[in-house]
Each structure stands twice: as structure tokens, then as C-alpha cells.
Amino acid sequence: MRAPMLNHLRKDLRMTRAFWAPMVFSYGAFMLVFFESPWAFLAAGLILTFIMAAVPMAIDDRYRTDPLFAGLPGRRTGLVAGRYLSWGFAVMAGLILYLGAAALLLLAIKSKAAHLVPLLSMRGGLAFLVASALAALAFLPLYFRFGFWKGLWIFAAGAVCLGAAFSFLAPVLAPPQGGETAGAATGGAFAPAVQALIRIAGEAARFPRNTASCLGTTAGLLLLAFVSFRLSLAFYEKRDL
């Protein structure tokens, strides 16, 4: 008998087997659609990875299997840890597909996809991993507290609100630089917000690459992971299934 969390990972892989080929196809198709902007390319990769990681939960919700696994040998800790492990596995698979799609596009149409080169770096991969991890660490406690669909809606609503607030604050946080005029690149009322977001993203991409900053980021993520896991466990321990 393996550790229950490994059994859960194995179960999730078993249940999602039929979706692997369509997911690979989706990565190829969506990445091709969004390759003209590196940010859209990154966002498409993140969303597809989130969907891929959430599929086992949707299947478990569809067949209401929570009571079955809660009744099998093991504790709730194992069930929660299994979900985190399964999510981590999906993120690593997503990273490989995302980088693979970028590399294939570069090989096939280098002239049109040259702007994807930065995404294929260590920094590009880390940006993908950090963003995926943040999404997972925010979503999983909601899943364990409210169940799949309700948790997903709350997560999505929270993300939209956060995005709207950030867009509103972005021009204040990153005011236009000298010579840049509002609405120059993108027309419409959202132009200042979009430009400010791009400036913030650019600043983040220039984040100093030294040991201290790497250690700081890793420590921050680990702390978030710990808090997220403890919250998930606290919620799931109390739930009647």
C-alpha cells in the first residue's frame, strides 16, 4: 500500500487519461491563436494548465466520489495532499507543453514568433510556474471549503475583481513615462490601464536575478503553500461528505 496521496495522484492520472490527447491538441491550437503577444501566449498557457489541473476535481464532483475516498484507508490529510500533488503534476506537465508549444512555433515560424524567445528562458519558465502556483494556492482552499463549482465561481469572481482593481490602480502605480501618451498604442478608455499593466509586467520581468531575490521568492511561495495547505486541511477536516 503506497501513501494515500500517491494513490490519489495515480487515481487522478487514471481518470484523466482520456483527456491527455485533447489537452495536447488544445495547447497547440490555443498557443497558435495567441502567439502574436507574449502576454496572451503566457495567459493562454496558464489558463489551459489551470483547466488541466482542475479536470480530476470536476470528474470527482460529477460522480460525487468524495464519500468513497473519505471511507477508504487514509486520513483527510492524504486526500488534501493528493490534490496538491496532482495539481503540481499538472502544472509541470503544463509547463512542458507550454514551453514545447513555444519552441515548436519558434522552429516553424521563427520570423513571426521571435518575440516568444524570452518565454523559453529560465525566467520565462519561472514566471509560468509562479503564476500557476499562485492560482493553485488561491483556488485549492476555496475548493476544499465550497466544493468544485462554487469554489471555481468564487475564485473566478475574485480574480475578476482583483483584475479590475489592479487595472484601476495600475496607472497610479506605474504612471506614463516621458514621451508616452495615453491611448497611443491601444485606443479606448482602457488604454492607460493596459499600458500601465504592460509597464508593471515589464518591471517584473526585469526583477533582479540574484540569489537573495530567488531565495526570497522561493521562501514567499513556500510560505504561501504552507498557509494554503493548512487552510485547505482545516476546511476539509470539518466537511461532512
Added chain:
Amino acid sequence: MESALEVRNLRKEYPGFTLQDISFTLPRGYIMGLIGPNGAGKTTVIKLILNIVRRNSGEVRVCGLDGLVDETEAKARIGFVLDEPPFYGCLRLAGMASVVAPFYKTWDRALFRSLCHEFDLPPRKRVNALSRGMAMKLALAIALAHGAELILMDEPTSGLDPVFRRELLERLSGLIQDGRTSVLFSTHITSDLERVADFITCLRDGELLFSATRDEILENWAIVKGAPELLTEEVQPLFIGISRSPYGFTALASNKEEVRRRLAGRGAVIERARLDEVVFFLGQKDRGTTGGRR
């Protein structure tokens, strides 16, 4: 006598329903039936034993192991069949078994195959193509395939055809012959209990009404019938439930000898109680009377 299951002061509070300090013991090698009207708390008790539902207080010991402290080891000794088997409908039977098997170190693939064969379960069939009876058989095959010492079953016979119901009950009787395996099952069908149960535990509105051996109940409890004038204030406390009509009354008593002594020579008919009558009278909410003058 070594116990397979000990439940002590088990309590669970829901809005509008409380399972109140339930205690009972199931010795090894016996079958216990859990009966009671709808909403009595039978499913809750089974889910509490499995920790699918979290208890507010109380203690559960499975084969001497604490259900919370030794949760993994305790659950490894349990095989369970839930009211609605929560299986992946998209999987074939063998696939479903392969999902569950890694959780049990004592899983016996050969035994599972032979149980499928015995229950006429085609391993290549998908779970969502199974009838309720077939799904119940699959759940039972999964519950038995790891040599469980305690089998918990929630309404396993409801929705089954009479032939398989009888086969299932015979199977349960066969299971306990090794003296090691015990069964706790909930049911509404009292004839099932009369056929196989050694112990009977009855719940109503979250309260434990009694937990005793079947023979004790059938020998000590009685149905008493008599004319209305027999139902005096001194006699009424002897009865647990009373059904009145213009021509007389029918009542359930838990002490046959006492009733016989008190009503001797007064024209009362005292009969051995059947379990369905026990459940009927105990199921009356006001614990008093039913029927009335028409």
C-alpha cells in the same frame, strides 16, 4: 466477547437534527441490523463510523482500534457499501476496482475476479450501465475483496430483486461463519433482519431506542390486543406504543411476562411481536397512541 465495533456516545448535530449519544457494541462474528424510520439517523451512524461525516463527540472503535487515532488501520479493516455507491460511471468494473485496490494492502485480485464471477458481474461492463442491483453487487465485491473484518452496509437490500436479496443475505450469513468477520447493515426491510441479524439496533429521530439480540427482542417483546376498558392508567405505562380503535387496542410491550402477569384472566391476547410491528410502534413519534375513534 471481543468486539468488532464499539460505538460510545456518538453525537452529531445538524441544523434540525441531532444524533444523540448513540452507544452499541457489535461482537466479532455476528450480524447487526440497524433499523428505524426514514430520517432516524441510520446513514449518519454508518458515515460517522467511516469518518465520512465528522462527529461532534463520542468514540468509535473498530476491532479495538480508535477510529480517529488509528484511522488508516481501522478503515483498512472495514469494507463498506454506501446507499448510493459513489463510483466513476465512466469506468469499467475492473477499472473501478483498480482505482480502489491500491488503498488496501490486503487487496486480493483473484478474490475480486471470483466475486465478480459469482455475482454475474461482467468486468468489461461500464459502471454507469449497471442497474442498482448490479451496482450494489459491485460495491459488495469491492467491500469483500480485501478480507475486511467489519462490513458496513447502508440499505444494501433496497432495490434488489427478491432472488438476489435472498442470495445476499445468505452470503452475509456465510461471511460470519469464520468467526472473524462481522456485519452491520441498515435496512427498512424487517424480514431481512429476522432472517439473518443476531443483534438489532433501533433508532428514531436520532435517538437509540434499543440495541439487543434478536432473540431477546422476539422473546421479551409482545403485541397485546384487548378491549378498550383494559387500557387503564395503571396498564398504559407497560406499553411502548398503542394503536386504538372503537373496538379495542393493539399495543407493543417490551416486558411480555409483566404484561402477562398484570392482564392475566382479563381477556387480553398476548402474541409474540414481529419486527415490523416493533418498528411500527416504535416509529410513532408521540410514543403514545395512534388511530383514534372513527
